[in-house]
Amino acid sequence: MNRCAMAPARGFTLIELLVVVVIMAALAAVVIPLFGNARDDATLAALDATLARLRGAIERYQHDHGAWPGRRPSGGGANCAAQTGGVPGSGSANSATALLEQLTRYTNDAGHACSKRGGAFVHGPYLRTQTLPRNPLTQSAAVDIVTEGSLNLASTRTDGGWKYDAVSGRLVADHEDYDTR
Numbered sequence: 814m815n816r817c818a819m820a821p822a823r824g825f826t827l828i829e830l831l832v833v834v835v836i837m838a839a840l841a842a843v844v845i846p847l848f849g850n851a852r853d854d855a856t857l858a859a860l861d862a863t864l865a866r867l868r869g870a871i872e873r874y875q876h877d878h879g880a881w882p883g884r885r886p887s888g889g890g891a892n893c894a895a896q897t898g899g900v901p902g903s904g905s906a907n908s909a910t911a912l913l914e915q916l917t918r919y920t921n922d923a924g925h926a927c928s929k930r931g932g933a934f935v936h937g938p939y940l941r942t943q944t945l946p947r948n949p950l951t952q953s954a955a956v957d958i959v960t961e962g963s964l965n966l967a968s969t970r971t972d973g974g975w976k977y978d979a980v981s982g983r984l985v986a987d988h989e990d991y992d993t994r
Contacts, residue, residue, distance in 0.1 A: 859949040860986055867946065867975070870916050870939035871982055877936045878924050881982035883912030883958055890925030896932025901925065907979045909956045916940045948974045950988050957987055 874882040887902030887910065894901060902918060902925060904911030914926035917940050921933040940946075947954045953974035962980035973987025 856949050863946050863949060864984065864986065867940075867984055871984060874915060874920075874937070874939050875982055878920070878922065880924060881979055882915040882924070882939075883907060883909070883977065883979040885911070885915075885924040887911040887914035887918075887920070887924060887926040889923075890921060890927050890934070892932060893925070893927035893929075893934060897927055897929035897934060899927040899929030899931075899934070901927055907958055907960050909958050912956060912958065912977060912979070913945060916945075917943050945975065948986055948988070950986060953987075955987075 871882055878885075883904075884906060886906045886908075887904035890901045893899050897919075899919075902911070902914040904914050904926070911924075911926075915924055915937070917938050918926040918928055919930045919934040919938060920926050920936045922936075925934075927934040945954045945956060951973060955974040957973060957976045959976065959978050960980050961978055975984055976987040977984045
């Protein structure tokens, strides 16, 4: 019996381990960018869904009133308090306040907004929330109202929420990379 005889080596050699590490690094280099693209795709899908919801509300308002929301004042509904006990709107024509109130409150045929339904205030609300949804790209709900009447609403910002043309009823994301959606 030879006690000095060496037992056969067990385990992996350094070369074998390095080959495995290189293969895993190559796979990671291929797979990791796919997850980044998935997040961007999800954000764009959220933007498309939010735009569709807002544009649908704008279209329903226009169908009921014959004018785009925000084009007329939302204030001036003096009979709001008398008819419903609600709070009348306060937005002037072509303002973000008028757009928001006309989409989120009850309105009469003239577009005046009221916080409660009743009397002549039978239309809407067209959005269930009391605020505009945030732009998924910028996390801003701010809206920039323009009255160009043009479909050219190109943005020059990357921190905005929405851009809305009260003449044409067109709404776009206020972001220079995605304002054509």
